[in-house]
Amino acid sequence: MKNRSPIAVALLPFVTFGIYALYWEVKTKGEMNELGADIPTAWLIIIPFVNIWWMWKYCEGVEKVTGGKLSGVLAFVLLFLLSVIGAAIIQNEFNNVSSQPVAAQPAAPVPPQA
Numbered sequence: 100m101k102n103r104s105p106i107a108v109a110l111l112p113f114v115t116f117g118i119y120a121l122y123w124e125v126k127t128k129g130e131m132n133e134l135g136a137d138i139p140t141a142w143l144i145i146i147p148f149v150n151i152w153w154m155w156k157y158c159e160g161v162e163k164v165t166g167g168k169l170s171g172v173l174a175f176v177l178l179f180l181l182s183v184i185g186a187a188i189i190q191n192e193f194n195n196v197s198s199q200p201v202a203a204q205p206a207a208p209v210p211p212q213a
Contacts, residue, residue: 100130100164100197109187120183127193128157136160154178165192 103123111119125141132138138160143153158174169192177185 100127100134100193102194102197103190105187105191105194108190109183112183112186120186123186123190124157127190128160131157131160131164134164136163151179161189161192165196168192168196 108119108123121144124144128136128138128141136159138156139153141153144150155171155175158171158178161169161174162171169189174185174189177188179185181188
């Protein structure tokens with residue numbers, strides 16, 4: 100996950116009249132899907148009532164990517180009730196996850212040469 104400033108995630112939506120909040124959700128959705136989450140297309144954000152289901156799927160992805168450190172239910176409550184402040188808290192968790200060192204993968208065995 101890309102490191103972003105949680106303060107920028109909280110304040111830029113006000114400067115851009117909400118456009119940055121949508122941009123942030125779409126970009127982080129793509130990053131989470133690359134890490135194994137299963138979040139559907141972001142076009143569903145514009146459909147009333149379906150966007151709530153999409154946000155739930157997004158928050159399930161947050162739980163998966165953070166390894167359960169931020170539950171999907173808590174992420175949903177943060178985004179649904181606190182909006183940009185919740186997004187800043189979630190971004191802070193993304194930053195914590197991406198700053199942790201990744202364990203080295205063992206090298207593939209080299210086949211013997213004849």
